Amino acid sequence: MGGSRSGDLLSIVKASAPGKIILFGEHAVVYNRPALAVPVTQIHVDVEVCDSDSAGIWIHAPVIDLRAELSTLPSDHPIASVILGLLPSPPAPLPLGEGRRGEGGIEIHISSTIPVASGLGSGAAVSVALIRALSSHLQKPLTNEKINELVYETEKLYHGTPSGIDNTVITYNMPVYFIKGQPIVTFQPGKPFTIVIGDTGIPAPTKESVGDVRRLWLRNTNHFEDIFNEIAQISLIARRAIESGKPEWLGELMDHNHALLQQLTVSSPELDKLAAAARDAGALGAKLSGGGRGGNMIALATQASAESVAEALISAGAKRTIITEIK
Numbered sequence: 418m419g420g421s422r423s424g425d426l427l428s429i430v431k432a433s434a435p436g437k438i439i440l441f442g443e444h445a446v447v448y449n450r451p452a453l454a455v456p457v458t459q460i461h462v463d464v465e466v467c468d469s470d471s472a473g474i475w476i477h478a479p480v481i482d483l484r485a486e487l488s489t490l491p492s493d494h495p496i497a498s499v500i501l502g503l504l505p506s507p508p509a510p511l512p513l514g515e516g517r518r519g520e521g522g523i524e525i526h527i528s529s530t531i532p533v534a535s536g537l538g539s540g541a542a543v544s545v546a547l548i549r550a551l552s553s554h555l556q557k558p559l560t561n562e563k564i565n566e567l568v569y570e571t572e573k574l575y576h577g578t579p580s581g582i583d584n585t586v587i588t589y590n591m592p593v594y595f596i597k598g599q600p601i602v603t604f605q606p607g608k609p610f611t612i613v614i615g616d617t618g619i620p621a622p623t624k625e626s627v628g629d630v631r632r633l634w635l636r637n638t639n640h641f642e643d644i645f646n647e648i649a650q651i652s653l654i655a656r657r658a659i660e661s662g663k664p665e666w667l668g669e670l671m672d673h674n675h676a677l678l679q680q681l682t683v684s685s686p687e688l689d690k691l692a693a694a695a696r697d698a699g700a701l702g703a704k705l706s707g708g709g710r711g712g713n714m715i716a717l718a719t720q721a722s723a724e725s726v727a728e729a730l731i732s733a734g735a736k737r738t739i740i741t742e743i744k
Contacts, residue, residue, distance in 0.1 A: 429467040432549035436460040436531045437538035437586040442652040446580040450649035455592040462529040462542040464550040469524040478527040495574045534620040536707020540575040541583035544568040577624040607662025609744035617687040618736030619711030626708040668701025668717045675704035683709030698729030
């Protein structure tokens, strides 16, 4: 989602970015296997940049209880790093809107409906929307390719060894078949299908689970390479099923992928319980999504069964659900 400029006197620029959900391939994607991910437009980050009478660059992000001037934040703070990466070095005076007086700075307001640390791409969405809004305010709009590159660098601060999938899906706002280090491939479903997302409500920083899987891989490389190869096959078959208009095939693939993620030690009792509840309520398949150990799971549902699957997830302990159509 792009930026927009309004109000010449105030020079207000707005931009937004969607959430994302991984369908298949999490963790294996870090080891150069394919993954499938799609945007979730029901949730989003909104950023507004405007001129201010106060000197400096002020950041307001109530969702993470942040109200600070840029210079007071460490340079490796994810939001600060995005802003510093866009400013001249040393920062030149920022352009003021026509009709403004004085040496004012700017204010950046960040709001979000994407839960933090839940596998829905909140960090990448903040970075994408912030870069779009701020680069537009500076009258130096960037290409998607450049935005994607900048956000990937910021993702390293959140995740340590990021796959690159969050920034890619959110920047391009399209379903993506992703292999690290290879050209981006977007794809189109042959027909729409419905996913129900269930949030455990347990924060799940991806950095920790990715690090734990790496330690396991280092100890028993051959065994875990075999698991990653199985997950890669699932992702490949899933893409073909989606493109050929046979999304009903995804249910069994989800169940198989979830079992492999359990072997990677990244599931949890809560995720397993929600996946089982979804299947019992009529879902065609279910799996965790994202880093694991909390965060979200997804279930494949028909349009007719989606509401009852969502209700079953709430009954089984999900803190919130999202029904989204992939098309």
